[in-house]
Amino acid sequence: MILSTEDQNRINAAITAAESRTAGEIVCVLSRASSDYMTYAVAWSALIALAAPWPLIAMTQLSVQQILLVQVFIFTALYLVFSSSGLGHQLVPGRVRREQAHRAAMEQFMIRGMTRKTNRAGVLIFVSLAEHYVRIVADDGIASKVDRSVWQGAVDALLAQIRAGDLATGFVSAVEQCGAVLNQHFPPGGGKDELTDKIYVI
Incomplete structure (x- = not known):
């Protein structure tokens, strides 16, 4: 279930639209697998x-x-x-796969420059297909204002669409929900867009 160019463009447009309403940043990463095991x-x-x-x-x-x-x-x-x-x-124990996927999500959070955002209001939406793993990682600025359970709605929406075979719609829905949360706590303030508005497929 890899995204087509059209799907990626659709997700990129959703990121741009969501970020136009907030001073926060959203980055999406789709991984085929978090390890070769x-x-x-x-x-x-x-x-x-x-x-x-x-x-x-x-x-x-x-x-x-x-x-x-x-x-x-x-x-x-x-x-x-x-x-x-x-x-x-x-053949890999489920616990090991989850730990590997979690580690990959944290690595992508650093690699994609999420911590470079001045107000620390960056959100990473990470999906690893092989591990059936979805995680939203929020930087300190937004994490200190929002309980972790708030992101669960976006995770659930993304998982539901993955099960339905529509990964692109799942990402768009998660982006929109994360954008709404960021807008509530970090409304647009005229700051520059510091990160690229695109989904990374790795």
């Missing part, structure tokens, strides 16, 4: 390959060399499957 692909492939000789020894007359070749083949085949498909992500 290669460590888990290697670990599961090795574990299964190491277990393979026991049934082969018990049920076949293969030589040691042949069993070793089977192990190598099993490891290689499984690693290729786990590392190149969505199946590999399913």
Whole structure:
């Protein structure tokens, strides 16, 4: 579910419109996955390959060399499957995936220059598709004025549209809701737009 150019332009326009009514900033980031989880692909492939000789020894007359070749083949085949498909992500514990997605959201908050906003009224809307993770990160200026639960409505609206298969509408809705919150606490004051009005797809 990756955004088309038209979808991205629609979201960019929503960001520009929302920011015209506030002194705050909104940045959107869509990540295909927060990690490649290669460590888990290697670990599961090795574990299964190491277990393979026991049934082969018990049920076949293969030589040691042949069993070793089977192990190598099993490891290689499984690693290729786990590392190149969505199946590999399913082998990662949910807690680990959430932690990785949270870390990626915090990294994007810093990378996109959210803390450079003079009034510290920046809001990041972050989605990681592989982890089914949505988070809104607010900088100190707005976070000190708004309870974290206030952002949940925007998160819920975005999640609902993702489930319905309309990611672009979900982002637009979240942008509009975040813009309304920013407008309430940081009305437009003539300051310059310090961050680019666009969604980043990574």
